[in-house]
Amino acid sequence: MVSWGQLGFQDAGSYFMEEFIYFHDFTMMIILGVLSYVVVFLILGLTSGWVNSGFVEGQLIEFLWTIFPALILVQIAFPSLLLLYLIEDFSKSFLVCKVIGHQWFWTYEISTESSDLLLTLDCYMLPRKGAFGMRLLMTDEYILIPVNVPVRILVTSDDVIHSWTIPSLGIKADAVPGRLNQLNLTLSRKGMYYGQCSEICGANHSFMPIMLLGAASPWFFAWLDRL
Amino acid sequence: MSSGVEITRPEGAIPLAQKYSGLSEEEVKKRIIAYNPPADSRFPNQNQTKNCFQNYVDFQRCVRLRGEDYKPCQFFERNYKFLCPTGWIEKWDEQLENNTFPVKL
Numbered sequence: 001m002v003s004w005g006q007l008g009f010q011d012a013g014s015y016f017m018e019e020f021i022y023f024h025d026f027t028m029m030i031i032l033g034v035l036s037y038v039v040v041f042l043i044l045g046l047t048s049g050w051v052n053s054g055f056v057e058g059q060l061i062e063f064l065w066t067i068f069p070a071l072i073l074v075q076i077a078f079p080s081l082l083l084l085y086l087i088e089d090f091s092k093s094f095l096v097c098k099v100i101g102h103q104w105f106w107t108y109e110i111s112t113e114s115s116d117l118l119l120t121l122d123c124y125m126l127p128r129k130g131a132f133g134m135r136l137l138m139t140d141e142y143i144l145i146p147v148n149v150p151v152r153i154l155v156t157s158d159d160v161i162h163s164w165t166i167p168s169l170g171i172k173a174d175a176v177p178g179r180l181n182q183l184n185l186t187l188s189r190k191g192m193y194y195g196q197c198s199e200i201c202g203a204n205h206s207f208m209p210i211m212l213l214g215a216a217s218p219w220f221f222a223w224l225d226r227l
Numbered sequence: 228m229s230s231g232v233e234i235t236r237p238e239g240a241i242p243l244a245q246k247y248s249g250l251s252e253e254e255v256k257k258r259i260i261a262y263n264p265p266a267d268s269r270f271p272n273q274n275q276t277k278n279c280f281q282n283y284v285d286f287q288r289c290v291r292l293r294g295e296d297y298k299p300c301q302f303f304e305r306n307y308k309f310l311c312p313t314g315w316i317e318k319w320d321e322q323l324e325n326n327t328f329p330v331k332l
Contacts, residue, residue, distance in 0.1 A: 088271075088272065090266050090271075091265075091266045092260045092263065092265065092266065093260065093264075094256060094259055094263065095259070095263070096263060096264070096309045096310065098312050100312055100314070109312060109313060111308065111309045112263070113243065113258070113259045113262050114240075114262070115304065115305040115308035116235070116236065117234075117236045117237065117240065118234070118236075118313070119232075119233075119234050119235075120232070120233040120234070120235075121232050122231030122232070123231065124231065140231065141232060149256055150260075152263070154275055154279075154310060154312075156312055158314065173273070179274060180274065180275040180276045180278075180310070180311075180312075181273050181274065181275070182273050182274075182275045217252055218244065221242075221243035221244040221247065222244050224234075224243055225242040225243055225244050
């Protein structure tokens with residue numbers, strides 16, 4: 001959950017988001033290093049009346065200041081592409097959650113251990129009074145996902161394009177009518193996670209949040225059985 | 228139960244908490260994962276539309292070729308019920324009834 005005045009990422013709730021944060025920190029370190037280096041030499045060069053003759057038509061230095069940045073970019077590309085393919089790697093799932101966007105609420109259809117067992121939930125935003133201070137984030141129903149199991153989320157829409165996302169889990173997919181977009185998720189921590197629709201979809205686009213509870217598997221079964 | 232919640236379960240189904248009560252968490256995970264649709268290498272990317280539709284079509288073709296009671300057809304049935312939104316399934320079932328389904332079965 002995000003707090004007022006927060007500048008950085010929310011705490012990661014999934015293994016992928018932890019990796020995204022590491023990658024971000026690694027790339028930011030390189031960016032800041034390069035930026036400092038460039039700014040210092042830029043200021044020194046602009047404030048001095050002298051130019052080193054080795055910088056003009058200097059073959060060696062021009063070679064070095066081309067190769068060195070290219071190597072830095074390769075070093076950024078490796079973890080980037082690794083993560084990009086890792087998040088798409090799917091082999092098995094514990095449950096399938098179909099997310100259907102409507103104007104202006106989300107419907108979840110959850111199937112787990114039987115194709116005849118189907119839980120359908122329509123989640124509407126709670127009005128300001130019922131939201132216990134979590135204005136624009138709370139819904140009347142939430143989905144419960146067990147922790148540490150692979151989950152397959154398939155996102156689509158019934159009318160216009162929406163986008164389903166939970167920032168602290170590092171997942172986002174457009175809900176496009178006539179298309180099923182897959183997200184792979186493994187929660188690493190228990191807790192309540194919030195998200196909001198991320199594609200303009202009409203008058204109440206800001207008022208169709210997402211609420212997901214991560215809990216242990218026995219709680220998941222109890223939640224399914226309660227109905 | 229609030230109006231936006233609906234659960235469909237088979238007749239006489241045992242509550243899940245009771246069904247899996249004696250087993251370790253690992254064993255429960257293994258059994259349930261085995262029941263879920265597997266990864267299909269024909270559809271490796273994010274767009275799973277065709278995965279859902281193909282399983283539906285394959286089930287219809289299987290049932291027409293081998294009959295309703297042919298057990299291997301249940302693999303396709305399970306897959307499409309897991310993957311396809313119920314609205315899509317209802318629409319296709321209606322198209323089948325009206326003979327307007329876009330694929331020749």
